[in-house]
Amino acid sequence: MADTIVNSSAGNGNTAVSGSGLLEFEKPLARIEQEIAQLEAQQQTTGRDLSEPIGELRNLLRGMTREIYTKLTAWETVQVARHPRRPIISDYLRFMVKDFVELHGDRTFGDDKAMVCGFGRIAGHKVMLVGHNKGKDTKEKIACHFGCAHPEGYRKSLLKMKLAEKFNLPIVCLIDTQGAYPGIGAEERGISQAIAVNLLEMSRLKCPIVCVVIGEGGSGGALGIGVGDRMALLQHSFYSVISPEGCAAILFKTGEQARRAAESLHLTANELLKLQIIDDIIPEPLGGAHRRPDETIQAVDQYLAKTLRELKRVRIDTLLKRRYNRLRTVGSFFESANKPATPPRIRKPKAQGADRLADAASVDGASKHRRSPAPVAAVESV
Amino acid sequence: MPLQPAPIEKKTDIPEGVWLRCEGCGEMLYTREFEEMLRVCKVCHHHHRLDARTRIKQLVDEGTFEEFLADLVSTDPLQFTDRIPYKERLQQIQEQSGEKEAILVGKAYIKGRGVILGVMNPAFIMASMGAVVGEKVTTAAERAVEDNLPLVLVTASGGARMQEGMVSLVQMAKTSAALAKLDDAGGLYITVLTDPTTAGVAASFAMLGDVIISEPKAMVGFAGPRVIANTIKAELPDGFQTAEFLLERGFIDRIVERKELRSEIARLIDYCGK
Numbered sequence: 242m243a244d245t246i247v248n249s250s251a252g253n254g255n256t257a258v259s260g261s262g263l264l265e266f267e268k269p270l271a272r273i274e275q276e277i278a279q280l281e282a283q284q285q286t287t288g289r290d291l292s293e294p295i296g297e298l299r300n301l302l303r304g305m306t307r308e309i310y311t312k313l314t315a316w317e318t319v320q321v322a323r324h325p326r327r328p329i330i331s332d333y334l335r336f337m338v339k340d341f342v343e344l345h346g347d348r349t350f351g352d353d354k355a356m357v358c359g360f361g362r363i364a365g366h367k368v369m370l371v372g373h374n375k376g377k378d379t380k381e382k383i384a385c386h387f388g389c390a391h392p393e394g395y396r397k398s399l400l401k402m403k404l405a406e407k408f409n410l411p412i413v414c415l416i417d418t419q420g421a422y423p424g425i426g427a428e429e430r431g432i433s434q435a436i437a438v439n440l441l442e443m444s445r446l447k448c449p450i451v452c453v454v455i456g457e458g459g460s461g462g463a464l465g466i467g468v469g470d471r472m473a474l475l476q477h478s479f480y481s482v483i484s485p486e487g488c489a490a491i492l493f494k495t496g497e498q499a500r501r502a503a504e505s506l507h508l509t510a511n512e513l514l515k516l517q518i519i520d521d522i523i524p525e526p527l528g529g530a531h532r533r534p535d536e537t538i539q540a541v542d543q544y545l546a547k548t549l550r551e552l553k554r555v556r557i558d559t560l561l562k563r564r565y566n567r568l569r570t571v572g573s574f575f576e577s578a579n580k581p582a583t584p585p586r587i588r589k590p591k592a593q594g595a596d597r598l599a600d601a602a603s604v605d606g607a608s609k610h611r612r613s614p615a616p617v618a619a620v621e622s623v
Numbered sequence: 624m625p626l627q628p629a630p631i632e633k634k635t636d637i638p639e640g641v642w643l644r645c646e647g648c649g650e651m652l653y654t655r656e657f658e659e660m661l662r663v664c665k666v667c668h669h670h671h672r673l674d675a676r677t678r679i680k681q682l683v684d685e686g687t688f689e690e691f692l693a694d695l696v697s698t699d700p701l702q703f704t705d706r707i708p709y710k711e712r713l714q715q716i717q718e719q720s721g722e723k724e725a726i727l728v729g730k731a732y733i734k735g736r737g738v739i740l741g742v743m744n745p746a747f748i749m750a751s752m753g754a755v756v757g758e759k760v761t762t763a764a765e766r767a768v769e770d771n772l773p774l775v776l777v778t779a780s781g782g783a784r785m786q787e788g789m790v791s792l793v794q795m796a797k798t799s800a801a802l803a804k805l806d807d808a809g810g811l812y813i814t815v816l817t818d819p820t821t822a823g824v825a826a827s828f829a830m831l832g833d834v835i836i837s838e839p840k841a842m843v844g845f846a847g848p849r850v851i852a853n854t855i856k857a858e859l860p861d862g863f864q865t866a867e868f869l870l871e872r873g874f875i876d877r878i879v880e881r882k883e884l885r886s887e888i889a890r891l892i893d894y895c896g897k
């Protein structure tokens with residue numbers, strides 16, 4: 242699941258982040274930025290008016306940034322989502338959440354610092370906030386396992402979400418993780434069970450739930466706090482069943498193919514919106530969240546303000562019906578093979594009759610739940 | 624998420640009257656006797672993996688399995704290609720296994736008790752979960768509610784089906800939501816974990832049973848052992864991620880030998896009233 246626990250922000254060869262936090266494909270921008278800085282310095286020391294060439298360079302910079310960022314490849318998007326200066330949960334806590342009251346206790350094992358929970362106010366709404374914490378400095382990153390949560394983290398989050406349900410507070414989940422922590426302790430303490438229970442319980446919690454991927458949406462570790470009434474992605478974040486590196490290692494037999502795997506997995510916000518896996522995309526400032534953290538956080542704040550207002554107006558039983566319908570129909574990419582390419586080989590003569598018994602009732606049951614444009618062919622019972 | 628590349632499964636059908644080698648201890652076993660032992664080694668009790676049809680034949684009252692949604696196939700939403708296109712991979716495995724997908728669901732009787740039954744097929748792309756598996760499990764849960772019958776799922780899976788990307792991941796949420804409905808309706812849900820039950824399937828419907836039983840020594844876990852070993856830079860302890868490991872730590876209820884599964888399931892159904 243979390244195939245690589247490497248700190249992607251450490252600047253290894255794959256992520257291509259230089260010491261200055263510069264991504265490989267951003268280097269042309271850096272050169273112009275450098276030129277502007279030089280001219281500005283010159284202007285100051287010599288007193289000569291260089292505002293004209295500086296202005297021209299600024300325009301050029303804006304144009305190039307737009308050009309690069311409007312056609313980011315999937316692999317470049319992954320790098321932007323993992324950028325070391327991309328705002329993480331602590332930034333949102335500082336600039337978006339008022340009066341945050343952190344709640345640490347899972348009541349069972351211990352405090353998982355990879356998962357942050359607590360009461361807070363977002364755009365005037367009292368909420369329960371739940372989110373992954375990747376950590377800012379090295380010490381914090383190690384303490385919170387770079388945002389990879391253990392079972393106790395998921396159990397803590399569920400306990401706090403149930404608290405929110407009890408007092409009728411909406412839940413906001415900020416997702417940012419490579420995946421759940423792959424370790425002995427995590428397995429010993431039932432990471433599978435912890436995530437599974439979160440999925441089941443979140444589907445029926447009697448309060449609004451809004452989920453936003455603010456950086457990395459890594460597989461089951463992300464989904465473990467990612468079931469709700471709305472699913473949004475920040476524009477340059479991604480959500481994937483497996484990391485591109487992990488997928489490449491398994492399917493293409495080499496980690497070098499991560500670029501290709503990233504494209505194949507359809508993990509960007511635009512692709513996921515097309516597949517109707519997510520509901521909304523929150524736009525990022527030009528040049529990515531790491532260039533303007535304040536504007537990014539403001540965009541998330543605005544999205545949450547609007548969405549919470551909408552969801553709080555819906556009666557709870559209606560909300561739950563819609564939530565179930567959403568979960569029931571998402572990812573329904575199947576069809577009936579009414580004309581099988583190859584006649585099914587009958588292995589057990591006795592099972593022959595049962596083999597052909599396509600149950601008409603259940604087939605209908607499935608079809609009525611389909612999302613409208615989902616590519617599902619008409620089901621024909623045998 | 625899946626633990627390993629989809630291997631081309633070797634056929635599990637064994638012609639009668641020949642000897643075969645136990646995958647557990649290497650002992651030569653007489654095939655007919657091996658079949659009579661439900662493909663469990665008489666020497667070391669190794670429970671060999673079963674394709675779904677064989678499992679159903681072993682588990683249900685003869686001829687009572689009525690399959691539903693037998694026809695569903697993936698539409699390849701990502702147009703995925705690795706070494707070969709996903710569509711081609713599916714076709715190959717469909718021809719090889721004679722099955723359309725990695726799970727069979729239907730209504731059946733076990734010792735006279737009606738159940739909705741789902742059986743995963745490790746011979747089909749390691750029974751990885753894509754949209755079809757998700758839909759079949761979900762429908763099975765809904766049918767259990769409608770027909771007021773217990774739901775029994777026999778799990779085996781390498782996890783999510785990578786070739787369906789996020790479409791496969793969301794099946795975890797979809798199936799879990801349907802199981803919440805079954806729970807709300809007061810239905811009984813029994814999971815039978817078999818070798819291997821891992822990753823996205825472990826972290827969704829496999830671990831949500833009211834009663835969770837497992838075959839002996841089945842591998843059950845979330846992250847791949849190689850991934851964990853890489854992370855911690857150390858050897859993994861003996862018996863790590865086995866049914867016995869989970870039983871000791873309180874995550875499953877019983878380990879049941881294959882020959883006892885039918886009576887065990889019937890017994891549980893009788894206790895839970897439906």
Ligand SMILES: [Zn+2]
Pocket residue numbers: 645646647648649650664665666667668669
């Ligand atoms: Zn043996």
